[in-house]
Amino acid sequence: GVVAVCGIEPKTPDEPLSAAAESTISSLIEQTAIAIDRSMLVGESVKAAALEENEKLRTILLSALSHDLRTPLTSITGAVTSLRELGEKLPPEDRKDLLLSIEEEAGRLSRFIANMLDMSRIESGAVAPRSDLVDVAEVIRNVLERAKRTFPGKDTSISIAPDLPPIRGDANLLGQVLFNLIDNAHKYGGPAGAIIHARREGGDVLITVSDEGPGVKAADLERIFEKFYRSGRVDGRKAGTGLGLSICRGLVKAMGGAITAQSPAVRRRGTRIIMRFPVASRPKQEAAA
Ligand SMILES: Nc1ncnc2c1ncn2[C@@H]1O[C@H](COP(=O)(O)OP(=O)(O)OP(=O)(O)O)[C@@H](O)[C@H]1O
Ligand SMILES: [Mg+2]
Numbered sequence: 001g002v003v004a005v006c007g008i009e010p011k012t013p014d015e016p017l018s019a020a021a022e023s024t025i026s027s028l029i030e031q032t033a034i035a036i037d038r039s040m041l042v043g044e045s046v047k048a049a050a051l052e053e054n055e056k057l058r059t060i061l062l063s064a065l066s067h068d069l070r071t072p073l074t075s076i077t078g079a080v081t082s083l084r085e086l087g088e089k090l091p092p093e094d095r096k097d098l099l100l101s102i103e104e105e106a107g108r109l110s111r112f113i114a115n116m117l118d119m120s121r122i123e124s125g126a127v128a129p130r131s132d133l134v135d136v137a138e139v140i141r142n143v144l145e146r147a148k149r150t151f152p153g154k155d156t157s158i159s160i161a162p163d164l165p166p167i168r169g170d171a172n173l174l175g176q177v178l179f180n181l182i183d184n185a186h187k188y189g190g191p192a193g194a195i196i197h198a199r200r201e202g203g204d205v206l207i208t209v210s211d212e213g214p215g216v217k218a219a220d221l222e223r224i225f226e227k228f229y230r231s232g233r234v235d236g237r238k239a240g241t242g243l244g245l246s247i248c249r250g251l252v253k254a255m256g257g258a259i260t261a262q263s264p265a266v267r268r269r270g271t272r273i274i275m276r277f278p279v280a281s282r283p284k285q286e287a288a289a
Pocket of ligand 2: 180
């Protein structure tokens with residue numbers, strides 16, 4: 001179709017254009033047409049490249065998704081079949097094991113689905129985090145309670161500097177990030193448990209989650225934040241989905257903060273995940289949410 005129309009307003013409308021003027025104008029128009037053509041072509045090939053990238057990502061996502069959904073489903077179906085067919089005849093210990101594996105695998109599935117949803121919300125830009133005044137100490141104390149309930153056998157502790165200033169962000173999202181980090185500390189860290197520190201450093205509030213596990217190799221300190229990056233658990237059990245930390249980074253960035261990993265962290269062992277958020281500049285009239 002028509003892309004552009006060019007009009008000319010001559011100084012002397014009654015006289016015809018001179019041959020020289022006409023040829024100058026038409027060559028100008030031609031050049032312009034070529035430039036427009038070119039830029040449209042470039043635009044289209046950029047779009048095509050982006051679509052291709054998207055397509056690649058979608059393929060990776062789909063294969064990871066189907067793999068990660070299928071594995072736990074197979075375990076659940078297998079366990080349910082055994083219980084239904086042999087339930088009465090099985091020793092109580094085996095029945096307990098089967099029920100436990102159903103519970104664990106169902107938990108994995110639901111975490112995975114929650115992670116996928118978070119991921120797509122971050123990527124579509126639909127997570128527009130709130131910009132409330134957040135009382136970091138209160139968020140940490142709430143997360144601690146949740147962690148104690150979720151990981152009953154594990155030791156989770158906190159150490160919060162007094163008069164910690166508020167940050168701007170979303171208390172729920174910050175809680176979600178911290179919970180993911182505690183989950184990792186317990187999954188990959190040693191039996192020493194997880195400790196959360198919070199203090200002010202210059203114009204930032206620093207929040208760290210540390211463990212005394214085997215740590216992360218120097219070469220992997222950035223990679224662990226990549227989507228789907230994961231390595232096996234020390235105890236040989238299945239690792240998670242590899243999405244937790246990439247979601248954490250997405251959420252922290254969306255709230256104006258930064259998140260990095262440090263290892264070794266404690267006594268030449270362990271991992272420390274460090275988050276920095278700028279101290280909330282000037283409290284507006286809204287209450288801390
Ligand atoms: N505290 C830690 N100590 C040692 N390794 C860690 C620690 N936290 C994360 N990792 C490594 O980084 C990888 C990525 O972590 P991430 O939280 O993104 O995924 P995940 O825990 O495997 O799965 P998900 O959190 O989605 O259930 C983990 O598989 C693990 O290898
Ligand atoms: Mg994790």
